Amino acid sequence: MVVMDEKTSVKLHCEHCGLECENDLIKLEEHSFCCEGCKLVYTLINETGLCNYYNLNEHPGINQRTSVRENKFSFLDDDSVESQIIGFRNNDFTQVVFYLPAIHCSSCLYLLENIHRFNKGIINLEIHFARKEAKIKYKHKEVGLREVAELLTRLGYEPHISLRDVAGAKPKTSKSLIYRLGIAGFCFGNIMMMSFPEYLGLHGSEKSMTGLFRTLNLLLAIPTFFYSATPFFTSAWSGLKNRFLNIDAPVSVAIIVTFGRSVYEVMAGVGGGFFDSMSGIIFFMLLGRVLQDKTYQHLEFDRDYTSYFPIAVTTIQKGEEVPVQVSALKKGDLVRIYNEEIIPVDGILSNGKAYIDYSFVTGESAVNRIETGEIIYAGGKQMGAAIDLLILKDVSQSYLTQLWKQTKVKSRTDQDQKSFVHYLSKYFSYLVFSISALAGIYWWIHNPANIFPAMTAVLIVACPCALLLSNSFSNGFIIRLLGYNKFFLKDALSIEFIAGIKHIVFDKTGTLTDTSHYKVHYEGSELTQPEKLRIAATARQSRHPLSKAVSDYLGIRQVPTIISFEEFPGQGTKSIFEGYEIKLGSEEFTGQMQNSDNRSRVCVVVNGEYKGKFYIENQYREHAEEVIAGLKKKYQLTVLSGDNDKDAASLKKVFGENSTIIFNQKPEDKLIYIKNGQKQKQTVMMVGDGLNDAGALMQSDVGIAISDTRNNFTPASDVILGAESFSKLPALLRLCADGKKIIIGSFILSILYNIVGVYFSVTAQLSPLVAAILMPASTFSIIIFTYTTSLVMARYRRLSTGAA
Amino acid sequence: MGVIFILLFVSLAIALLFLWAFLWSTKTGQFDDDISPGVRILFDEEKSKTNNN
Numbered sequence: 006m007v008v009m010d011e012k013t014s015v016k017l018h019c020e021h022c023g024l025e026c027e028n029d030l031i032k033l034e035e036h037s038f039c040c041e042g043c044k045l046v047y048t049l050i051n052e053t054g055l056c057n058y059y060n061l062n063e064h065p066g067i068n069q070r071t072s073v074r075e076n077k078f079s080f081l082d083d084d085s086v087e088s089q090i091i092g093f094r095n096n097d098f099t100q101v102v103f104y105l106p107a108i109h110c111s112s113c114l115y116l117l118e119n120i121h122r123f124n125k126g127i128i129n130l131e132i133h134f135a136r137k138e139a140k141i142k143y144k145h146k147e148v149g150l151r152e153v154a155e156l157l158t159r160l161g162y163e164p165h166i167s168l169r170d171v172a173g174a175k176p177k178t179s180k181s182l183i184y185r186l187g188i189a190g191f192c193f194g195n196i197m198m199m200s201f202p203e204y205l206g207l208h209g210s211e212k213s214m215t216g217l218f219r220t221l222n223l224l225l226a227i228p229t230f231f232y233s234a235t236p237f238f239t240s241a242w243s244g245l246k247n248r249f250l251n252i253d254a255p256v257s258v259a260i261i262v263t264f265g266r267s268v269y270e271v272m273a274g275v276g277g278g279f280f281d282s283m284s285g286i287i288f289f290m291l292l293g294r295v296l297q298d299k300t301y302q303h304l305e306f307d308r309d310y311t312s313y314f315p316i317a318v319t320t321i322q323k324g325e326e327v328p329v330q331v332s333a334l335k336k337g338d339l340v341r342i343y344n345e346e347i348i349p350v351d352g353i354l355s356n357g358k359a360y361i362d363y364s365f366v367t368g369e370s371a372v373n374r375i376e377t378g379e380i381i382y383a384g385g386k387q388m389g390a391a392i393d394l395l396i397l398k399d400v401s402q403s404y405l406t407q408l409w410k411q412t413k414v415k416s417r418t419d420q421d422q423k424s425f426v427h428y429l430s431k432y433f434s435y436l437v438f439s440i441s442a443l444a445g446i447y448w449w450i451h452n453p454a455n456i457f458p459a460m461t462a463v464l465i466v467a468c469p470c471a472l473l474l475s476n477s478f479s480n481g482f483i484i485r486l487l488g489y490n491k492f493f494l495k496d497a498l499s500i501e502f503i504a505g506i507k508h509i510v511f512d513k514t515g516t517l518t519d520t521s522h523y524k525v526h527y528e529g530s531e532l533t534q535p536e537k538l539r540i541a542a543t544a545r546q547s548r549h550p551l552s553k554a555v556s557d558y559l560g561i562r563q564v565p566t567i568i569s570f571e572e573f574p575g576q577g578t579k580s581i582f583e584g585y586e587i588k589l590g591s592e593e594f595t596g597q598m599q600n601s602d603n604r605s606r607v608c609v610v611v612n613g614e615y616k617g618k619f620y621i622e623n624q625y626r627e628h629a630e631e632v633i634a635g636l637k638k639k640y641q642l643t644v645l646s647g648d649n650d651k652d653a654a655s656l657k658k659v660f661g662e663n664s665t666i667i668f669n670q671k672p673e674d675k676l677i678y679i680k681n682g683q684k685q686k687q688t689v690m691m692v693g694d695g696l697n698d699a700g701a702l703m704q705s706d707v708g709i710a711i712s713d714t715r716n717n718f719t720p721a722s723d724v725i726l727g728a729e730s731f732s733k734l735p736a737l738l739r740l741c742a743d744g745k746k747i748i749i750g751s752f753i754l755s756i757l758y759n760i761v762g763v764y765f766s767v768t769a770q771l772s773p774l775v776a777a778i779l780m781p782a783s784t785f786s787i788i789i790f791t792y793t794t795s796l797v798m799a800r801y802r803r804l805s806t807g808a809a
Numbered sequence: 810m811g812v813i814f815i816l817l818f819v820s821l822a823i824a825l826l827f828l829w830a831f832l833w834s835t836k837t838g839q840f841d842d843d844i845s846p847g848v849r850i851l852f853d854e855e856k857s858k859t860n861n862n
Contacts, residue, residue: 187831
């Protein structure tokens with residue numbers, strides 16, 4: 006008999022992970038722990054003398070309540086697997102990089118980088134904090150890869166090793182743009198310095214120095230032109246090959262004309278040329294590009310199924326467990342799937358009780374009971390004791406894998422061509438060429454000597470560089486502002502696409518609703534405290550999500566263990582406790598009248614007496630109604646749900662009469678719906694979360710994946726939105742739309758400078774000095790304008806404007 | 810006049826040195842992780858195994 010202890014007012018927190026302890030039974034010296042796992046890690050750290058771990062941060066540990074299976078990393082003993090994971094090996098040591106999702110604070114860094122004190126075989130470990138990666142060097146003669154992985158796991162930092170680590174090299178971030186920027190900056194600064202004597206005027210004997218300064222400028226301009234500026238040339242050229250005039254084409258023309266004319270002036274000894282303006286504009290354009298190519302190292306936007314699948318599974322061969330690589334699995338193999346493991350391949354259940362959680366695939370959090378002989382699809386997760394599966398298909402032919410292959414990866418070059426910047430630049434270029442031609446004709450009539458200077462000067466001054474700068478700087482600033490609000494963009498182009506969206510498609514479960522919270526209410530005769538305790542104790546025994554929702558709702562933390570308990574999958578649970586028989590489950594199971602109500606519910610019967618029903622509803626995300634209300638004025642809205650239509654009425658109320666709400670959608674139905682929308686020339690945005698939305702997210706013009714915790718894996722998408730920022734969605738979309746206005750505004754501002762420049766040019770008076778003043782002046786105006794306006798717009802939209 | 814020559818090339822040489830330093834540090838990944846180096850430097854070298862609190 007357990008009596009609820011009402012006096013425990015002081016809450017105990019686990020020394021290791023900080024979770025509230027359910028009781029004070031697990032203790033070591035004066036410290037309490039929530040579970041044996043946490044205590045074990047504490048002991049381990051304490052013995053090694055690394056207790057500073059607990060001083061640096063409060064409760065830095067990772068909760069150890071769910072333990073990792075003993076032989077989980079046995080596949081690392083396999084040489085062929087090991088050789089694919091390790092990065093480098095020589096006679097003495099091996100180097101490997103592990104992704105450790107649990108890294109979160111300075112204590113983690115401290116503990117992990119001192120890991121050599123746990124095992125002398127490990128030489129050192131270096132953390133890349135932003136990427137949550139650990140680079141480990143160890144003596145493979147003293148310690149195996151499996152031991153390293155198991156040591157990390159014991160400390161609470163389980164390495165995440167997925168099929169992707171084998172399947173392909175992760176795309177490396179290219180640093181070439183940074184090199185180009187550095188060199189352009191160096192040349193720009195020095196050319197400016199060398200140009201001063203000429204601008205200020207050289208007198209007398211100093212005149213002999215002019216040639217030297219000019220030659221040095223020419224030498225410094227060469228790496229700028231031939232190395233730093235090449236991204237613009239190659240982009241322009243590849244555009245032209247595809248018969249498309251992008252913004253880099255006129256920019257390249259301007260750079261080439263400026264360089265050509267300057268080289269001519271220096272060689273012929275008639276002037277100093279415009280090397281400073283040229284290198285300056287190249288430097289700033291590269292700077293804008295670097296700013297706009299902001300990447301989030303902790304996020305991955307192009308995940309596919311290989312990131313989710315394990316690298317190896319346990320197979321049963323002649324009665325023994327043998328780890329085998331997933332890629333080497335063949336039809337007819339028998340695999341064993343342990344609790345919480347993901348099934349990498351379609352198969353038939355041959356042994357064990359399967360409770361499969363398909364939430365990865367369908368977004369539904371319900372657990373499906375599967376009978377022996379039935380098919381289990383890849384992507385499901387076993388929730389219970391180990392099961393054996395007979396493989397039906399190769400990994401590459403599994404249902405989920407096939408779904409992935411149906412969608413083509415979006416081609417960014419194709420998409421880039423839709424950008425308005427290119428069209429604007431095209432018309433702007435026509436205008437500039439006409440002005441240049443008109444100036445040429447004028448001087449041909451009046452003074453042919455001025456034809457060349459006037460025509461080239463127009464092209465130098467009025468190049469659409471300003472438009473390029475406006476675009477990249479304003480994109481760069483907006484990306485950062487969005488990032489502060491947990492709205493992470495894959496690339497800058499997405500801003501413009503978001504601005505053009507007309508139709509937004511939502512997934513329901515996990516996107517509009519919060520899967521970790523249920524709304525439960527009880528209807529029936531009032532329950533007394535002991536009754537509640539008994540119901541909670543019964544519900545706690547079942548792993549069905551509805552049972553969990555009921556036990557959470559009752560809010561009783563300490564429940565006694567029930568000895569007599571029976572679960573009837575798909576129906577309910579029954580327990581006998583303190584002389585009471587408690588039945589929780591469907592109407593059929595509890596012997597009640599069926600009704601047509603299709604809400605999720607759990608009936609309670611105690612000793613054959615009906616008490617009432619718990620109604621369990623998916624809880625909508627906080628502010629979901631306001632978000633929808635904010636969006637429905639501007640966009641056409643659709644909800645595609647994999648669920649049944651039990652929420653139809655409440656959704657219709659929130660989304661309004663003009664919206665489309667479709668239920669029972671399979672992953673491919675969602676994809677087809679998006680495709681059909683696009684065929685009708687709609688630009689469609691998909692907002693989803695699970696792998697079941699992956700196809701639709703990729704097909705849509707902009708796919709937004711909602712991520713509940715940042716460590717969580719999100720399907721391939723253009724945007725990752727932190728769930729805590731869901732309420733900001735309308736404001737964030739509006740800020741993206743503001744981006745275009747900011748670009749145009751800043752472009753108009755720069756045109757004012759252009760008008761001044763063109764006046765000097767057509768009158769053949771453009772001196773290098775005028776150009777050297779106009780170029781930085783217009784560039785700085787653009788930077789300041791785009792920075793302040795984007796900041797002001799973000800404030801106006803009530804978004805946060807600084808790192809959290 | 811001669812002094813300008815010298816100064817010119819000295820200044821260029823220094824600037825080149827900085828350019829090299831920048832390219833080298835970028836290449837060796839010193840800008841890759843902007844969080845851990847700053848934290849790492851604050852850890853004391855462990856002298857004794859006893860808790861210093």
